[in-house]
Amino acid sequence: MPHDYDENHVHNLLPAEPALRVKALETILLEKGLLDQQAVDAIIDEYEHRIGPHIGAKIVARAWNDLVFKSMLLEDAETVLREEGHAGRQGEHVVVVENTNTVHNLVVCTLCSCYPWPLLGVPPAWYKSDAYRSRAVSEPRAVLSEFGIDIPKSRSVRVWDSTAEIRYLVLPIQPKESIGLPAPELAKWVTRNSMIGTGLPQRPKDDQ
Ligand code: FE
Numbered sequence: 001m002p003h004d005y006d007e008n009h010v011h012n013l014l015p016a017e018p019a020l021r022v023k024a025l026e027t028i029l030l031e032k033g034l035l036d037q038q039a040v041d042a043i044i045d046e047y048e049h050r051i052g053p054h055i056g057a058k059i060v061a062r063a064w065n066d067l068v069f070k071s072m073l074l075e076d077a078e079t080v081l082r083e084e085g086h087a088g089r090q091g092e093h094v095v096v097v098e099n100t101n102t103v104h105n106l107v108v109c110t111l112c113s114c115y116p117w118p119l120l121g122v123p124p125a126w127y128k129s130d131a132y133r134s135r136a137v138s139e140p141r142a143v144l145s146e147f148g149i150d151i152p153k154s155r156s157v158r159v160w161d162s163t164a165e166i167r168y169l170v171l172p173i174q175p176k177e178s179i180g181l182p183a184p185e186l187a188k189w190v191t192r193n194s195m196i197g198t199g200l201p202q203r204p205k206d207d208q
Contacts (some may be wrong), residue, residue, distance in 0.1 A: 016032035052121035055086060056169060057190035059119065063096075064174040074098055077169070081119070088118045097160060098171040099197075104151045106144065106159045108136035114162035116169050120192060127196070136155065137161070146199040154204045155195045170197045 025093050029035035059081070063070035073080050077096040081087060094116050097105040109115065110133050115123040135143050140157045144150070151157055161167040172194040178186055178201070186208070193199025 007083060012144050037063070047117065047122050051118060053119075053190075053192035053195065054187065055121075056116070056119035056195045057187040058084070058183070059084070059169075060171055060190045060195065061186035061194050063171055064178075064186055065183050070171070074171070086118045093166045094119065094169055095160075095166055096171050097158070099173045101173075102155055104144075104149075104155055104157050104197065105168070105170045106136060106140050106157060106163060108133055108159060109162040110134070110137060111161075111163065114164060114167055116167040119169055120195060124192070129165070144198065147193065149200060172201050175201050175203070 026035065026040065030037055059073070063073050069080075073096050077094045078092070079095055097107075099105055100156075109127075113123050113128040115127065117123075132143065137159055140159050141151060144157065162168055172190070173185075175189060178189050188204035189201040191199045191202055194201045
């Protein structure tokens with residue numbers, strides 16, 4: 001049954017914009033003493049400045065250069081990442097999926113925006129959009145094409161739906177031109193999108 005729009009309905013007193021809703025909720029929780037402002041600021045600072053895709057990039061670069069590390073990562077990323085100190089919020093139960101010449105992996109969260117925060121930081125806005133969440137599943141090749149990637153027909157596209165239980169990180173194919181570089185240099189080739197599957201590793205801009 002359609003739900004009639006009612007301007008006077010109490011729910012309409014809530015701000016329409018999610019950011020305003022969050023602000024309103026935060027204000028109430030702070031006023032009631034249920035939330036500590038310093039704790040909130042510390043978490044935001046951590047995810048804005050300390051944690052980001054450079055962490056995932058380091059892991060990928062190391063896997064490219066170290067086959068033993070790579071096989072451990074593919075087999076049991078959770079243990080490897082915990083030992084490396086990359087656990088934490090939304091970082092439990094990470095599974096690493098490897099791109100090969102026969103398969104390209106693409107990660108989405110169809111339900112909301114589950115994402116490996118300790119490895120990639122906060123998710124980009126498009127990752128949370130309705131369009132990406134539905135189209136990544138219904139027409140992944142079209143979505144990839146819009147991101148500038150055309151996957152050959154001979155290569156299958158595998159879509160992984162992240163959940164609160166499992167989050168995925170893509171291990172992209174190492175570009176041939178980067179083979180032999182030391183890990184710190186290699187990490188610069190690993191873009192955030194290449195670890196979601198919506199991009200490929202790229203020669204760093206300062207190297208072109
Ligand atoms: Fe989610």
